[in-house]
Amino acid sequence: MTEKGKLFVISGPSGVGKGTLVSKLAEEPGIWVSVSATTRGPREGEVDGEDYFFMDKDAFLEKAAQGGFIEWAEYSGNCYGTPADVVQAHLDTGESVILEIEVQGAAQVKEKLPEAVLIFIEPPSLEELEARLRGRGTESDEAIARRLAAAKVELEEKMKYDTVLVNDDLDRAFEELKMRVRNA
Ligand code: 5GP
Numbered sequence: 001m002t003e004k005g006k007l008f009v010i011s012g013p014s015g016v017g018k019g020t021l022v023s024k025l026a027e028e029p030g031i032w033v034s035v036s037a038t039t040r041g042p043r044e045g046e047v048d049g050e051d052y053f054f055m056d057k058d059a060f061l062e063k064a065a066q067g068g069f070i071e072w073a074e075y076s077g078n079c080y081g082t083p084a085d086v087v088q089a090h091l092d093t094g095e096s097v098i099l100e101i102e103v104q105g106a107a108q109v110k111e112k113l114p115e116a117v118l119i120f121i122e123p124p125s126l127e128e129l130e131a132r133l134r135g136r137g138t139e140s141d142e143a144i145a146r147r148l149a150a151a152k153v154e155l156e157e158k159m160k161y162d163t164v165l166v167n168d169d170l171d172r173a174f175e176e177l178k179m180r181v182r183n184a
Pocket of ligand 1: 081105
């Protein structure tokens with residue numbers, strides 16, 4: 001029988017670079033990155049089924065009510081959830097599964113599946129985070145302010161994680177992340 005894969009949760013404020021770190025992890029053998037469902041609209045360049053499964057709120061809430069998500073949460077005015085069946089299927093094949101989700105969802109995962117490893121990625125400072133969010137150029141000042149406020153709340157949650165990793169330098173942070181996933 002194949003040994004079951006390990007489940008990893010990666011969280012951190014938006015703009016911290018976790019998306020880049022997670023896409024690099026996705027290229028490693030034996031690692032599968034889950035695709036979440038969301039009610040937010042696609043950003044420029046995002047592809048349905050690759051970046052997210054984009055759903056309207058009614059369909060999302062119906063899937064949630066049927067137990068179709070391992071966890072789901074509302075964040076910044078939109079719903080986000082991890083589809084349960086595909087994640088289970090990948091764990092069953094022995095792959096390591098990565099969920100890139102926010103802190104409320106991470107807490108739900110830990111409660112349901114205590115063996116999951118929770119990794120929090122933090123920026124070197126809040127000033128640096130704001131600069132990165134502005135540099136991305138995809139969102140209005142209001143949306144950036146909302147994300148920064150959310151980031152402050154999220155940073156207070158980092159103690160609940162098994163590991164905290166500072167994204168000061170992408171290559172260094174990636175090597176550390178890879179090592180933690182490989183050695184878990
Ligand atoms: P964004 O809109 O920037 O893509 O994502 C906003 C936040 O939602 C990020 O912190 C991201 O990690 C989180 N997120 C993405 N997918 C999920 C999910 O399936 N569940 C939860 N709880 N959060 C998610």
